[in-house]
Amino acid sequence: MQQRKDELVAKQAKLAELKRQRQLRAQQSNAGRASIGGAVDLKLGTDRRAVESLINDILGEKASGSSTGGAGSPAGRGSRPSSVLSAGELSNAYSEGPLVPGTPGPSTPAPIPTPAPAPAQPPPTLTTVALTTVYECPPSPVKEVFTYSKGVQTTEEWIGPDRPRAHSGVSDIDDIPGTTTTPNKRLSRRERDREEELRQKIKEEIEEELRAAKEYITEGTVGAPSASANFPSRDLTQEELSAVVQSDDFYDFLEQSTKVIERAFDQDTYDILTDYALHGQDVEEDDDETGNTGGRGKHRVKEVAQFFDERWSKMRMVSGIDFSPKFSELLLASYTKNPTAPHEPDGLVQVWNMHMQDRPEYVFTAQSDILTAKFSPYHPNLIVGGSYSGQVLLWDTRAKAAPVQKTPLTGNGHAHPIYAVDIVGTQNANNIISCSTDGVVCGWSMDVFAQPQEVLELKNPSQAKVAVEDVSPTCISFPQTDPTFFLSGSEEGTIFPCHRYDRAGAKAGVDRKIAYKGHTAPVMSVDFHPAKGPVDLGDLVLSSSLDWSAKLWKVRAPAATSTGTGDGIVSPLMDFVREDVVYDARWSPIKPSVFALVDGAGWLELWDIAVETEEPVARILPTTRQEGRTRSLNKVAWEQNDGKRLATGGIDGCVTVFDVASGLGGKEGLKHEDWTNVKKLVNRVDAHGLNGAMVV
Amino acid sequence: MADPSLPNGRAALDEMLGRLSRKPGFKASIVLDRTTGSMIKTTGDLSALRTSKSRDEATAASFSNEAPAAEESESKGIEDFAAMVWNYVNSSGQLVQEMDTDDELKLLRLRTKKQEIMIVPYPKYIHTVIHDTPPA
Numbered sequence: 003m004q005q006r007k008d009e010l011v012a013k014q015a016k017l018a019e020l021k022r023q024r025q026l027r028a029q030q031s032n033a034g035r036a037s038i039g040g041a042v043d044l045k046l047g048t049d050r051r052a053v054e055s056l057i058n059d060i061l062g063e064k065a066s067g068s069s070t071g072g073a074g075s076p077a078g079r080g081s082r083p084s085s086v087l088s089a090g091e092l093s094n095a096y097s098e099g100p101l102v103p104g105t106p107g108p109s110t111p112a113p114i115p116t117p118a119p120a121p122a123q124p125p126p127t128l129t130t131v132a133l134t135t136v137y138e139c140p141p142s143p144v145k146e147v148f149t150y151s152k153g154v155q156t157t158e159e160w161i162g163p164d165r166p167r168a169h170s171g172v173s174d175i176d177d178i179p180g181t182t183t184t185p186n187k188r189l190s191r192r193e194r195d196r197e198e199e200l201r202q203k204i205k206e207e208i209e210e211e212l213r214a215a216k217e218y219i220t221e222g223t224v225g226a227p228s229a230s231a232n233f234p235s236r237d238l239t240q241e242e243l244s245a246v247v248q249s250d251d252f253y254d255f256l257e258q259s260t261k262v263i264e265r266a267f268d269q270d271t272y273d274i275l276t277d278y279a280l281h282g283q284d285v286e287e288d289d290d291e292t293g294n295t296g297g298r299g300k301h302r303v304k305e306v307a308q309f310f311d312e313r314w315s316k317m318r319m320v321s322g323i324d325f326s327p328k329f330s331e332l333l334l335a336s337y338t339k340n341p342t343a344p345h346e347p348d349g350l351v352q353v354w355n356m357h358m359q360d361r362p363e364y365v366f367t368a369q370s371d372i373l374t375a376k377f378s379p380y381h382p383n384l385i386v387g388g389s390y391s392g393q394v395l396l397w398d399t400r401a402k403a404a405p406v407q408k409t410p411l412t413g414n415g416h417a418h419p420i421y422a423v424d425i426v427g428t429q430n431a432n433n434i435i436s437c438s439t440d441g442v443v444c445g446w447s448m449d450v451f452a453q454p455q456e457v458l459e460l461k462n463p464s465q466a467k468v469a470v471e472d473v474s475p476t477c478i479s480f481p482q483t484d485p486t487f488f489l490s491g492s493e494e495g496t497i498f499p500c501h502r503y504d505r506a507g508a509k510a511g512v513d514r515k516i517a518y519k520g521h522t523a524p525v526m527s528v529d530f531h532p533a534k535g536p537v538d539l540g541d542l543v544l545s546s547s548l549d550w551s552a553k554l555w556k557v558r559a560p561a562a563t564s565t566g567t568g569d570g571i572v573s574p575l576m577d578f579v580r581e582d583v584v585y586d587a588r589w590s591p592i593k594p595s596v597f598a599l600v601d602g603a604g605w606l607e608l609w610d611i612a613v614e615t616e617e618p619v620a621r622i623l624p625t626t627r628q629e630g631r632t633r634s635l636n637k638v639a640w641e642q643n644d645g646k647r648l649a650t651g652g653i654d655g656c657v658t659v660f661d662v663a664s665g666l667g668g669k670e671g672l673k674h675e676d677w678t679n680v681k682k683l684v685n686r687v688d689a690h691g692l693n694g695a696m697v698v
Numbered sequence: 699m700a701d702p703s704l705p706n707g708r709a710a711l712d713e714m715l716g717r718l719s720r721k722p723g724f725k726a727s728i729v730l731d732r733t734t735g736s737m738i739k740t741t742g743d744l745s746a747l748r749t750s751k752s753r754d755e756a757t758a759a760s761f762s763n764e765a766p767a768a769e770e771s772e773s774k775g776i777e778d779f780a781a782m783v784w785n786y787v788n789s790s791g792q793l794v795q796e797m798d799t800d801d802e803l804k805l806l807r808l809r810t811k812k813q814e815i816m817i818v819p820y821p822k823y824i825h826t827v828i829h830d831t832p833p834a
Contacts, residue, residue, distance in 0.1 A: 238731075238736045238737075238738070243738065246731070246738055247708070247711065247738065247739065248708070251822060252711075252738070252822075252823065253710070253711060255820050255822060255823045255825070256711055256714055256715070256729070256823075256825070257714065258818075258820065259818040259820060259823075259825035260714045260715070260717075260718050260825070262805065262818050263718060263816055263818060263825070263827050264717075264718065264721070266805075266807070266816060267721045267723075267724075267829070313713075360717060360721075361717065
């Protein structure tokens with residue numbers, strides 16, 4: 003309606019403008035005539051009036067009739083200039099501000115019976131008549147379009163369907179009596195209003211119903227008989243039910259939710275709501291002597307968990323174990339294939355959680371036996387594995403069971419089983435190093451698995467005349483400080499130092515000038531000392547072999563080897579002779595003198611060379627799943643962050659986790675002497691030879 | 699993480715629930731749809747899922763030797779229980795939402811004198827487990 007008014011005002015203003023122009027013209031002509039008459043204007047004040055009246059008489063009613071307002075003005079001719087001025091002011095005011103309803107414009111035609119001062123009810127006839135006068139002088143199209151179209155747009159917007167109904171209804175009703183113009187428009191508006199009203203009513207009804215329903219529910223749950231009157235909204239049919247149950251969504255949900263619940267079950271070791279006053283007779287009898295333990299005092303070892311999954315672990319052997327570097331409660335185990343289940347994937351990696359002992363946290367599969375697997379120390383989500391088929395595989399704990407990346411079987415890469423993988427480098431620049439039994443060592447980028455970044459072939463330097471010159475490495479180990487140098491244990495029993503790149507005086511590959519000879523059977527593991535202490539013990543290496551022994555070596559610095567002294571044969575510092583094949587030996591990541599080994603008889607042994615070099619300080623057999631049968635253990639791994647926990651796995655596919663007491667692990671009570679003692683021992687043995695070590 | 703698209707997907711579900719039900723102290727579990735509150739799966743001793751009222755009804759029905767009536771009241775009881783859980787989860791969710799609109803309800807553990815109700819709400823489903831509290 004406001005638009006309508008504005009429109010009228012604009013038209014009135016235009017009329018006034020026209021009138022003013024005409025009067026100006028008239029004045030000019032008068033003035034011209036006066037000046038022609040040669041008289042001074044001021045003096046002619048009264049004469050001019052006479053002249054004007056004369057002119058008016060001459061021009062007749064035509065001129066005054068065309069200038070609508072002026073003719074009927076009762077103010078007389080004398081006041082014309084002022085009246086023109088006021089009209090102009092008025093029109094200006096109108097064009098700027100909203101029209102006060104009922105105030106008559108200067109062009110208001112005479113037939114209006116009541117002059118407007120009653121603003122309460124603006125007569126509708128006023129506006130319609132005004133429209134008829136507009137016909138005489140058609141409005142300029144530009145201005146019309148400007149005001150009108152703008153108004154129309156906003157009107158449309160405001161009664162649009164997405165506008166809150168309550169407001170529109172009220173405001174429209176208010177507008178109705180004042181301003182409707184054409185009956186046509188009025189009708190449509192009425193209709194719209196009626197619709198609004200209807201919608202409003204419907205909305206209110208719905209709200210009413212909702213409110214009622216809510217009240218119903220809340221009342222119901224308090225105990226009214228109609229507790230589930232509104233619940234469930236409906237029963238699912240059999241088809242719907244099975245559709246839901248079959249859906250991936252539901253599967254994922256159930257997988258997650260049961261995990262949460264199982265963790266909650268397993269976590270319940272202590273009841274936080276215990277009231278000791280009420281249950282005085284219930285004495286906790288969980289002391290140190292229960293369960294499967296080994297060793298005594300501070301060298302005690304206690305079995306804390308066993309991980310075995312009926313479906314996945316059965317008939318498989320554990321081929322690799324690693325604790326997560328980020329989450330110390332997670333550990334992975336890789337498995338060989340299950341020969342009795344041809345339809346299951348051959349390769350398997352399970353990630354176990356110490357807080358959920360009945361099922362694996364994640365299961366990863368591969369098409370070929372997994373022979374080794376490791377968490378990436380730099381990406382807590384990634385797991386790298388080596389397979390029997392010669393593939394390096396990468397799994398992601400955020401993805402599904404299948405590997406997210408794998409190296410090709412053909413072309414450049416490995417064509418033989420990979421028994422050793424490692425991730426070397428730093429947080430920002432690291433590579434996967436893999437080593438297959440044909441002596442090929444490949445370096446891979448974490449992102450590009452299509453081809454290796456570097457390929458190194460290890461050749462046996464001393465056996466050029468022998469038909470087979472391959473080294474056939476079984477294991478590799480990198481020192482903590484140098485990612486370009488590594489040791490590789492071989493099937494023949496020798497441990498070879500190898501360089502990844504050409505160095506001064508030494509070509510990449512096996513170092514020709516030196517070899518660590520001592521084992522007489524395939525070497526099963528090589529492990530550099532972790533060397534995170536005040537004294538550098540990083541040159542100490544532990545190896546295990548099928549010749550029923552583990553050996554301690556002092557490795558020459560890679561730079562020193564290239565200078566080439568002596569015959570190049572290095573003998574072990576110490577020999578730990580066992581009663582069975584030794585499959586794995588690993589340094590404790592925290593205690594400098596402690597290491598763990600596992601043997602073919604199924605024993606886990608913990609050694610502390612600062613205490614005793616002839617016998618282990620503790621040994622323990624994992625609980626056997628089948629009564630009376632001990633099974634050989636393949637692998638042992640320490641938890642890297644505080645070295646208090648270690649895991650073993652073997653031929654029966656069962657992973658067993660042990661806790662060690664303060665003498666064997668843990669950061670507390672770690673003394674400076676521990677490091678210097680080891681250093682002293684090593685120096686003494688180095689100086690006096692093996693016999694010197696034996697008499698210690 | 700077995701592939702759910704395998705034909706043994708159903709079996710895997712049953713196995714997961716079965717393993718849960720073999721836990722010591724486990725009484726019953728029920729899986730509901732989050733939006734509608736419809737029951738999807740129940741396992742374990744269903745009488746643990748009954749409300750006290752429906753239990754009374756069931757006893758009354760069993761006295762009158764009307765097997766179908768007892769059965770009916772039992773299923774009614776589970777339905778009542780589901781409704782209670784559903785409303786409980788929704789009002790708890792509302793509480794969390796009103797405290798912080800970015801927050802989300804993850805787990806409800808309700809310890810009572812006799813048992814514990816563990817509710818794991820997910821966007822689409824709700825898993826509820828009733829189990830005995832550890833003896834203490």
